[in-house]
Each structure stands twice: as structure tokens, then as C-alpha cells.
Amino acid sequence: MAEENPDIYERLDVPKVVNAAGTKTRIGGSLIREEAVEAMVEAAGSFVRLSDLQARAGELISDVTGAEAGYVTPGASAGLMLGTAACIAGDDVEVMSRLPDTEGVPDEVVMPRTHRTGYDHAIRGAGAEIVDVGTNDYHLGTGAENVEPWEIERAISEDTAAVGYVQKPYTSPPLDRVVEISHAHDVPVIVDAAAELPPTENLSRFVEMGVDLIVFSGGKAVRGPQTTGVLAGRQDLIQSAAIQHLDMHAAGPAWSPPAELVDTDRFDGVPRQGIGRPMKVGKEELAGLIRALECFCEEDEEALCREWRARAEQMADGLAGSDVLETSISGGDKTAVAPEVVVTVDEERASTTTAGLVDDLRQENPRVFVGADGLHECKFTLNPMCLTDDEANYVVDRILASVNA
Ligand SMILES: *Cc1c(COP(=O)(O)O)cnc(C)c1O
Numbered sequence: 001m002a003e004e005n006p007d008i009y010e011r012l013d014v015p016k017v018v019n020a021a022g023t024k025t026r027i028g029g030s031l032i033r034e035e036a037v038e039a040m041v042e043a044a045g046s047f048v049r050l051s052d053l054q055a056r057a058g059e060l061i062s063d064v065t066g067a068e069a070g071y072v073t074p075g076a077s078a079g080l081m082l083g084t085a086a087c088i089a090g091d092d093v094e095v096m097s098r099l100p101d102t103e104g105v106p107d108e109v110v111m112p113r114t115h116r117t118g119y120d121h122a123i124r125g126a127g128a129e130i131v132d133v134g135t136n137d138y139h140l141g142t143g144a145e146n147v148e149p150w151e152i153e154r155a156i157s158e159d160t161a162a163v164g165y166v167q168k169p170y171t172s173p174p175l176d177r178v179v180e181i182s183h184a185h186d187v188p189v190i191v192d193a194a195a196e197l198p199p200t201e202n203l204s205r206f207v208e209m210g211v212d213l214i215v216f217s218g219g220k221a222v223r224g225p226q227t228t229g230v231l232a233g234r235q236d237l238i239q240s241a242a243i244q245h246l247d248m249h250a251a252g253p254a255w256s257p258p259a260e261l262v263d264t265d266r267f268d269g270v271p272r273q274g275i276g277r278p279m280k281v282g283k284e285e286l287a288g289l290i291r292a293l294e295c296f297c298e299e300d301e302e303a304l305c306r307e308w309r310a311r312a313e314q315m316a317d318g319l320a321g322s323d324v325l326e327t328s329i330s331g332g333d334k335t336a337v338a339p340e341v342v343v344t345v346d347e348e349r350a351s352t353t354t355a356g357l358v359d360d361l362r363q364e365n366p367r368v369f370v371g372a373d374g375l376h377e378c379k380f381t382l383n384p385m386c387l388t389d390d391e392a393n394y395v396v397d398r399i400l401a402s403v404n405a
Helices: 034-043 050-065 074-089 092-099 117-123 150-155 175-185 204-208 237-244 285-296 303-318 354-363 390-401
Strands: 018-019 070-073 108-112 127-134 161-168 189-192 215-216 228-234 325-331 338-347 367-372 377-381
Touching: 018 390, 034 285, 034 367, 050 070, 050 204, 050 228, 050 237, 050 285, 070 237, 070 285, 074 092, 074 117, 074 189, 074 215, 074 228, 074 237, 092 228, 108 150, 117 127, 117 161, 127 150, 150 175, 161 175, 175 189, 204 215, 204 325, 215 377, 228 237, 303 325, 303 338, 303 390, 354 390, 367 377, 367 390
Parallel strands: 018 367, 108 127, 108 161, 161 189, 189 215
Antiparallel strands: 070 228, 215 228, 325 338, 338 377
């Protein structure tokens, strides 16, 4: 059957993935919504001025987040970089044109040390220097907090361009406290909330706390094009991000970006190509993200959560017959995304180690990806978000075949 009517991946001879790991970028993020694909195909049929389309996207983002303004970036990471560039350069066209060179302007981003991730490369890439505060004593079991609010406060100086914060259900100190401290010193707060949707209410939750810029991934649960992200926040910062991102080969008299997006009076002249130019977003991605975000906001979230929970339970039940696996269902509370099946492998009795099992599954065709964050505790996870019911059964079968081999 497959040979008679091969799909794109079969024609390319590239193995497909059955995704029980959730919305992971390296295996394709999420499956883009049909409506968004249709929008992309339609958008591909005409030319359009990208700044006009960005302005339209910005209106929608502003609507759904409650932020003053919004912008589409090629992913949440790119949003962090553009957002940082905006915090450093502000309206200064001269600084924009030389980033990541930040000589003579405030360029420090203060962050709790425990919020540092590989994604902060994007912040540093804009020219910022990260000043991290806090300790790792928490892991010693001393009862110490990762970071105290006063540590953030004391790290803010005249060299500070922004405070950086990664939003997760477990991150501390509380975001509203960090906003309060930063604003007392007139410093903007940039929040990475890339994967914190759903719940849909998170679109506006952090904006309501007063954050100055926030990023969400468009390629995770929003199910837009994989290479999109949402940047939302203060109008002046979004304008700065926009003109550091848009294609800027324009003669002064011919520079007339949409007024909703760029107030040209704020700037000394036409900026040169900014630091964002290598991170372009095409008309197809813009149209796809707009449609996906509309659909995401209309989605019946409770029905979706019920579906995820049922699928997680289905997988847990399927594995219950194994005497070398133990399962429980975690997460899925108000601030986290989907419930996951946490599977513990009895390595003494299974025919493989947990890491061996996870790796074996990835070598199959199709590749089976499960969540691998808990290998050191002999655990792996099954995330229901990116599976059909049939695929969920398939994953269970492959796991059972592997541990009983
Ligand atoms: C996924 C993720 C990112 C990157 O998002 P992209 O849209 O893939 O660029 C950044 N930060 C966190 C915390 C993430 O989970």
C-alpha cells in the first residue's frame, strides 16, 4: 500500500516519527492545524507587504493577549532575541545598526540562575550579557530558595537593559514580584513562556501581571507553522523589535511602514538592516500563525484536556499488564499543559535499561519518541498531545515488545 501511494517522507526515504514526547521542536513541534495549512497555501498565491501582514497579526496578538502590541517572530527563541534587541536599542537607530555591539549602552539582562537554559543563547545573541543571580543550594536539600527577590533587585544597575524570566509552573520568585521589583527600577521584564499554552488564559495572564515583553511558541500547542512565535508587549518595544526585523533596504522618502506597526516619528531616520534580518518570517508563516492563533483561541480547551487525559489513561491501562513497568499520570493542572503517563522501568527485571528502551524505540521505523527527561530515575514519559488513539496503542505495543524482548 505504502509503495503504491508513497507520502512525502516515504518518497524522501526519511523515517516518520510517532510522537509520544509532546511538542518537541526536533521532531517537528506539533502538527499544524488544517486551517493554518489552508491559510498558508492561500497566502502563497499573492504578494503582500510583510509589514502590512505583521500589523494585522499584531492586532490579533494584541487582542488575544491584552498587550499593547504584538509581532510574529520565527519562533519563541527568535522572539527572545528580538525582544532583547528592543530592550537594548529602544528607539536608537544607531544602536540598532550596530547590535550585537553594545558599547556604551546598558546591555545587561538580569536573570535568576535557575532560569538559565540553552535558549538564553538568543538573549546573548542580541548583544546582552546575562547577569545571573541566585544559588543552586536548593538541590542540597538545605531548604534554601533558588533565588531571593533582593538578589534580583541588587543586581539591577545602570547597566541593566532588562530582567529575564522563564515562566514554568514551578519557577520562582513569583513573576508579579519580579515585575514589581523591575518596574521600581524602570527596567523591562522579558518572559519566556514558549511552552505555557494551553491554558489559553496564559495568553493574557502574564501580560496582566505587567510584563513588558512575552514570547510564546507558535509551533507548539498553538499548532501554527513550526517556525513561528508570538512576541507581545509594550508598543514602543514591539516597534523597536519590528524595525530591527523587517527588511529595511528603503530610501527615506519611500519608507512608509504601516502606522499601526511603526510610528516613523519616533526614529531619527530609516534604520539599516537590523539584527533580526536573518530571522525572517514569510507571508505564508504569518498567515498560518494568524489562522492558528484564531483557532487556538476558539478551541474547546476542556474537551481537549479530557481527550488528552483519556488517551493518557488508555496508555497507562495498556501498560498495566507488564510486571516490569509501573505507571502514574502526572500534571495537567491549571497551569501546566497536558497530563503525561510517567512510566518507571524495573531495570532489574526488564530485558533492557530505560535508556536502552528509549533509544531502541527511536531506532525503529517509524521512530517512536517518548519523553526522556527522567532516564536517571529509570523513568520515561508518554505525552498524549501529539498522538492519535491508534498511535497511542501502537506506542504501548512497541514498549511492551521492547521490555519483553
Ligand atoms: C520551546 C521553547 C523555546 C523555543 O521555542 P521555539 O518556538 O522553538 O523557538 C524557548 N523556551 C522554552 C522554555 C521552550 O520550551
